[in-house]
Each structure stands twice: as structure tokens, then as C-alpha cells.
Amino acid sequence: MSPNKIIVIGSANTDMVVKATKLPLPGETVLGGTFYMNAGGKGANQAVAAARLGGNVSLVTKVGNDIFGKQTVEGLRKDGIKTDYVFTDNKSPSGTALIILNEEGENCIVVAPGANANLLPSDIEKVKQVSRAKIILMQLEIPMETIAFVVKNAKKTHQKVIINPAPAQKLDDELLKGLFLITPNETEAALLTGITVIDEETASQASKIFLDKGVENVIITLGKEGAYFENNNQHFKIPAPLVKVIDTTAAGDTFSGAIAVALTEKQDRSTIEWEQVVKFAIVAASKSVTRLGAQVSIPYKKEIVLY
Numbered sequence: 001m002s003p004n005k006i007i008v009i010g011s012a013n014t015d016m017v018v019k020a021t022k023l024p025l026p027g028e029t030v031l032g033g034t035f036y037m038n039a040g041g042k043g044a045n046q047a048v049a050a051a052r053l054g055g056n057v058s059l060v061t062k063v064g065n066d067i068f069g070k071q072t073v074e075g076l077r078k079d080g081i082k083t084d085y086v087f088t089d090n091k092s093p094s095g096t097a098l099i100i101l102n103e104e105g106e107n108c109i110v111v112a113p114g115a116n117a118n119l120l121p122s123d124i125e126k127v128k129q130v131s132r133a134k135i136i137l138m139q140l141e142i143p144m145e146t147i148a149f150v151v152k153n154a155k156k157t158h159q160k161v162i163i164n165p166a167p168a169q170k171l172d173d174e175l176l177k178g179l180f181l182i183t184p185n186e187t188e189a190a191l192l193t194g195i196t197v198i199d200e201e202t203a204s205q206a207s208k209i210f211l212d213k214g215v216e217n218v219i220i221t222l223g224k225e226g227a228y229f230e231n232n233n234q235h236f237k238i239p240a241p242l243v244k245v246i247d248t249t250a251a252g253d254t255f256s257g258a259i260a261v262a263l264t265e266k267q268d269r270s271t272i273e274w275e276q277v278v279k280f281a282i283v284a285a286s287k288s289v290t291r292l293g294a295q296v297s298i299p300y301k302k303e304i305v306l307y
């Protein structure tokens with residue numbers, strides 16, 4: 001296996017999307033939407049992003065023994081992702097997500113994890129490649145015990161673990177200590193650090209909390225404002241290009257997948273050109289928001305034009 005391999009460990013969902021004029025309030029019915037069904041799930045989305053942007057990617061996930069699970073595997077293969085470690089759960093259905101979009105491209109998402117909730121450390125033990133991957137990329141749509149298990153083992157083998165802490169959940173200090181990089185958005189950063197991130201200064205305050213806990217590098221995504229990077233040697237903010245937003249679903253996934261790819265091209269921790277890495281990811285994520293859907297909106301490498 002190539003030493004530049006990326007392993008994504010995370011969820012795969014089928015997204016049921018309704019694009020409406022507005023997001024409903026509790027108890028309200030909004031009439032007049034359009035329905036779409038798309039491949040999604042934060043893990044699968046990030047694997048697709050990494051593959052389309054030039055990475056050598058395997059996805060470790062769990063699907064149900066149903067049509068959604070089969071479609072998920074087919075889709076991943078079309079993107080050149082290795083699916084040897086897509087496990088099948090005979091007891092639970094495949095993960096699904098209900099997504100409502102408004103006219104501004106903002107969304108509300110509810111996830112029924114299904115089989116994703118049964119991706120356990122015992123499954124990870126079967127995945128020989130995990131210890132050989134250059135980058136391990138995870139999100140928080142699978143059990144926390146699985147994530148903690150991977151981080152603990154990766155520490156022993158000195159692998160780079162990236163966590164995109166979405167959907168937002170508390171992470172314990174032991175786990176944070178093992179991270180090469182964390183990529184929260186403002187909301188996730190606020191939940192994890194207690195700092196309300198509204199600008200560069202507050203992004204820096206939040207980043208320092210992660211760094212103090214032993215995370216090596218922090219990137220806080222700031223939506224249309226771009227992204228903020230900080231480690232113990234440098235910090236900077238990179239603005240995002242101005243684009244017409246159609247749908248923000250999977251923008252964060254595209255960002256984290258792109259970061260993983262950019263990092264596989266840089267071998268040595270001391271020579272990583274972080275500004276280039278972050279810029280590449282911002283451009284990829286900005287492209288994804290101009291299109292509807294999760295995986296279907298994720299760009300290919302040839303579409304990335306750095307500014």
C-alpha cells in the first residue's frame with residue numbers, strides 16, 4: 001500500500017433532501033419544496049472529497065444490508081475509493097439523513113445513524129491498513145469509543161489523525177492529546193472550547209485552548225469568511241472567494257477531505273506549507289457550496305483553481 005494513503009473512518013448516509021423557501025419553525029409545515037435523494041454521510045463525503053481531489057483513499061464504514069447500503073458502496077467505487085472495509089450490518093438499516101434547505105443554501109439536518117452506530121473497535125481491529133495509512137481522518141457520526149480506539153492506536157504508530165468534530169460533541173482531553181489536526185467550524189469550536197468564535201481574535205483564543213490540550217494544529221472554518229489556522233509556530237486567516245451559495249451541505253466535509261489530500265503531499269511535519277494546504281481546502285469547499293447536494297457537489301481536482 002502506498003505510504004501516502006488516506007483512511008477515512010466514519011459514517012455513510014443516504015440524504016433525503018427537501019429544498020424549500022425557508023426552514024420550518026417547530027410545528028410549522030412549509031409547502032412547495034423539491035425533493036432530492038443523494039449520497040451523503042460525513043465519512044463518505046470526506047472520502048469522496050479526498051478521492052476526487054487526488055487522494056489514495058479507503059473508507060471504513062458500516063452500512064445496512066439494504067438497497068441504500070448497496071448504492072453507497074457502488075457510489076464509493078465509482079469514485080475510486082477502496083471499499084474492502086465497508087462492513088455490512090444485518091441488524092440495522094443504513095444511515096439516513098433528513099435535510100431541509102432554505103433559499104440561502106442554509107440547512108437543518110437530522111441523522112438516523114442506523115448501521116453507523118455499530119461501527120465498533122472490533123471492526124477497526126480487522127482493518128490492517130489503519131496502521132499503515134499516512135493520514136487517518138474521522139468525524140463524530142460513529143461511536144466515540146471507536147474514535148478513541150483509533151486515536152490511541154495511531155499515537156503508538158505516530159500517524160497523523162485529523163478529526164473534524166462534526167456533529168459537535170465534547171471530546172475528552174486524552175483524545176485531543178493524540179490529534180495532529182482538528183477542523184471545527186465556529187459552532188463546534190464554541191462547544192469544544194467555550195469561546196464564542198466571531199472573528200480572528202476569538203478564533204485564536206479557541207485555537208489556543210486546543211493547542212494547550214495537546215492538539216498539534218487547529219483550523220477553524222469560518223463559513224464565507226474563510227478559515228483560521230494556528231499552531232505553536234504560526235497563525236493566519238485565509239479569506240474565502242466570493243461565490244453564489246446554493247447549498248452548504250458537505251462544505252465542511254469537502255474542506256476536511258481536501259486538507260487530508262494536501263497533507264499527504266507534504267511528508268515532513270516541519271515543512272508543511274500550511275497556507276497552501278488551507279487555501280486548497282477553502283477553494284474546494286467554496287466550489288462545493290455552488291452546487292446542490294452532498295457528494296454530488298464535491299469538486300474534482302481539475303476544478304480547483306487557486307487564487
Ligand code: RIB
Pocket residue numbers: 011013014015039040041042045096097109111141249250251252253294
Ligand atoms: O456534512 C453533511 C452530511 O451530514 C450529510 O451528507 C448528512 O448525511 C450528514 O451526515
